[in-house]
Structures are given as C-alpha cells and as structure tokens.
Amino acid sequence: VTDTLRFGLIGAGAAGSVHAANLARRIEGARLVAIADIDGQKAESCAGEHGAEAAYAGDAGLLAHPGLDAIVIATPPEVHGGEIEAAATAGLPIFCEKPLERTLARANDALAAVEKAGVKLFIGLNRRYDPHYLHLLEAVRAGKIGRPLTVRLVALDPVEVFGSTPRPPGDLFLSTTIHELDFAELLAGPLESVYAAGGVMAGGDGPVIDDPDTAITLLRFESGATGAIDNSRISAHGYDQRIEVLGTGGMAEAGNLRADDTVRTDGEGEHRAGPLYFFGDRYRRSYIAEMQAFVDCIRQDTPPQAGPAEARRSLVLALAAAQSYREERPVRISEVG
Numbered sequence: 001v002t003d004t005l006r007f008g009l010i011g012a013g014a015a016g017s018v019h020a021a022n023l024a025r026r027i028e029g030a031r032l033v034a035i036a037d038i039d040g041q042k043a044e045s046c047a048g049e050h051g052a053e054a055a056y057a058g059d060a061g062l063l064a065h066p067g068l069d070a071i072v073i074a075t076p077p078e079v080h081g082g083e084i085e086a087a088a089t090a091g092l093p094i095f096c097e098k099p100l101e102r103t104l105a106r107a108n109d110a111l112a113a114v115e116k117a118g119v120k121l122f123i124g125l126n127r128r129y130d131p132h133y134l135h136l137l138e139a140v141r142a143g144k145i146g147r148p149l150t151v152r153l154v155a156l157d158p159v160e161v162f163g164s165t166p167r168p169p170g171d172l173f174l175s176t177t178i179h180e181l182d183f184a185e186l187l188a189g190p191l192e193s194v195y196a197a198g199g200v201m202a203g204g205d206g207p208v209i210d211d212p213d214t215a216i217t218l219l220r221f222e223s224g225a226t227g228a229i230d231n232s233r234i235s236a237h238g239y240d241q242r243i244e245v246l247g248t249g250g251m252a253e254a255g256n257l258r259a260d261d262t263v264r265t266d267g268e269g270e271h272r273a274g275p276l277y278f279f280g281d282r283y284r285r286s287y288i289a290e291m292q293a294f295v296d297c298i299r300q301d302t303p304p305q306a307g308p309a310e311a312r313r314s315l316v317l318a319l320a321a322a323q324s325y326r327e328e329r330p331v332r333i334s335e336v337g
C-alpha cells in the first residue's frame with residue numbers, strides 16, 4: 001500500500017457524491033481516481049467534478065483500474081453483495097454504505113467472501129462518527145445519567161428526498177431505521193425485540209402493507225429498558241434528527257443542528273432557522289470522520305470500528321423491524337439471526 005491510497009467509487013448518486021467530494025478534497029492520505037455508475041454519464045460528470053482520472057459505466061470495469069488500493073460502494077443495497085464479493089476477490093479493502101444487503105442470505109455470502117479474502121470491510125454507519133451524537137453517547141456511557149431507562153430516536157427525512165421514489169417493501173427500515181437501531185444498541189445495549197407500526201401516509205389513505213413512509217418502532221432491550229424510533233419521509237419541516245435518553249440519574253438530549261442559532265422574537269412569536277435541510281449538511285462531519293477512519297484503519301492495519309459484525313447486526317435489527325411491520329407483531333431479534 002502506497003502512502004496515498006488510490007480509491008475507486010461505485011455509485012455516483014446522493015451518498016456517492018458526498019463520498020466523492022470528501023475523498024477528493026477532505027480525507028488525508030486518500031485520492032479519488034476512478035468512479036463507476038450504471039449510468040455512465042453520471043460517472044463521467046462525477047469524475048469530472050472531483051478530478052478522478054477515469055469513469056466507468058456499470059460496476060465491472062472499475063475493479064480492473066490500475067493501482068487501486070480501496071473501494072467505496074454507494075450503490076443501492078441489492079447490489080452491495082455482488083460488489084463486495086468482487087472487491088474482496090480482487091483483494092481490496094471495502095467501505096460499503098449501509099445496509100450490507102437486502103437479505104441476510106446475501107449478506108452472509110458477502111461476509112464469507114470478505115473473510116476468505118482476508119480484506120477489511122467497513123460499513124457506513126455514519127452516526128457513529130457524528131461529533132454531536134458522540135457527545136451524548138459519551139455522557140451516557142460514562143454513566144452521567146445513570147442507567148438508561150428509555151431512549152427515543154427521531155429521524156425524519158424531508159419529503160423532497162424520497163417522497164416520490166418507489167422503494168422496495170421494507171426499505172424505510174433497511175435504509176433509515178437501521179441507523180437508529182444501531183445507535184440505540186450503542187446507548188442501551190443489545191435489543192431483545194422490536195415492534196414496528198406505520199403506513200403509507202403521504203397519499204392520505206392510511207396504512208398499506210408495503211414500504212411505509214412513516215413508522216414508529218418500539219424497542220425492548222435485554223436490560224429491560226425500552227425505546228422508540230420515529231421515522232418519516234414526509235417531514236415538511238426538514239431533516240429532523242434528535243436523540244433523547246432518560247436514565248436513573250437524569251436525562252440527555254441531542255437536538256437538531258441549525259445553520260443559525262439566533263432566536264428572534266416579535267409580535268407574532270419566536271422565530272429561528274429550522275434544522276439543516278440536507279443529510280449531507282447535517283452529517284457533514286460524520287461522513288468525513290468515517291472515511292478518514294477507514295483510511296486510517298487501512299494504513300495502520302487496525303480493525304474498523306464498524307466492521308463485518310456491526311454490518312450484519314444492524315441488518316438483522318432492520319430486517320426484524322421490517323418483519324414486525326409486515327406481520328403486525330413484535331419480533332424477537334433472535335428470530336431473524
């Protein structure tokens with residue numbers, strides 16, 4: 001491995017563009033050299049914008065690009081498994097966006113390929129690197145609020161981001177709730193069961209057994225603590241991200257980040273800026289920190305903080321929530337894996 005790692009990126013969509021910009025400019029010891037997307041024009045324009053030397057249409061050609069040291073996968077979940085297997089076979093360390101895959105069977109195959117090849121796999125659970133949430137996590141873990149009794153995580157996406165895009169059944173849980181499930185376990189230990197209810201509310205017709213745009217997932221931890229995750233893709237007030245933990249000795253809260261914290265009061269009431277609107281803005285520092293951590297763990301040959309075990313566990317939790325929603329009953333995590 002050379003001093004500066006040469007990166008290939010697969011998938012130049014919303015998440016891929018964030019990683020491309022960071023790799024090109026903000027990550028020490030990394031250089032973005034090649035980009036692939038099934039849409040060749042997207043690959044071309046992303047490569048042009050971020051100074052990569054090559055663009056490929058599809059995901060096959062990229063791995064043969066000369067001198068690659070690492071791969072970032074930011075394609076839709078159902079192609080992650082095949083791409084992980086191919087990159088592992090090529091002997092390259094892999095950063096893969098969450099979720100690991102859409103099914104546990106495909107995830108297990110991908111993990112087997114990673115283990116066989118002996119390459120590093122790093123999963124993009126970026127909340128683990130968010131300085132704002134890390135302050136709260138550190139306080140809870142240091143026992144500053146005593147023993148956690150309840151945790152509440154809120155993650156609402158603005159309607160423009162996902163509103164009209166059809167998604168496979170259960171996608172809300174695999175794409176969004178997965179972050180909160182993962183963070184909930186960091187806060188309060190292993191989950192025993194989840195119970196999700198929601199519906200396709202945007203159309204106004206109430207619950208439909210498909211991919212809900214809005215859901216609440218109730219949590220039961222092995223410790224006996226309880227929790228709830230609120231998710232929606234129709235948040236008219238922006239990208240709303242909050243955590244609240246009640247403990248035996250107090251409470252910890254991480255609220256929304258705003259572009260401007262001024263509160264102006266006039267005859268009509270109090271006014272201030274809403275939450276940062278785009279996920280790339282709210283979690284900007286976490287995307288940089290997670291990619292820097294990936295680069296550092298390759299260069300220093302240390303294990304990833306969120307590697308194969310965390311990738312699989314978070315998928316299991318999300319699949320349990322999706323199953324609970326589908327079957328309208330609480331699901332024990334051990335039923336899934």
Ligand SMILES: NC(=O)c1ccc[n+]([C@@H]2O[C@H](COP(=O)([O-])OP(=O)(O)OC[C@H]3O[C@@H](n4cnc5c(N)ncnc54)[C@H](O)[C@@H]3O)[C@@H](O)[C@H]2O)c1
Nearest residue numbers: 011012013014015016037038039058059074075077097098
């Ligand atoms: N960590 C986060 O906060 C975060 C935020 C957004 C998305 N994501 C994750 O990133 C991944 C991508 O999501 P997105 O929102 O960027 O989706 P997107 O649809 O915006 O982008 C996906 C890109 O992959 C391309 N693509 C599809 N199939 C391909 C293939 N076989 N080979 C090459 N390219 C292919 C598409 O053309 C598209 O450009 C998902 O796993 C998603 O869950 C994570």
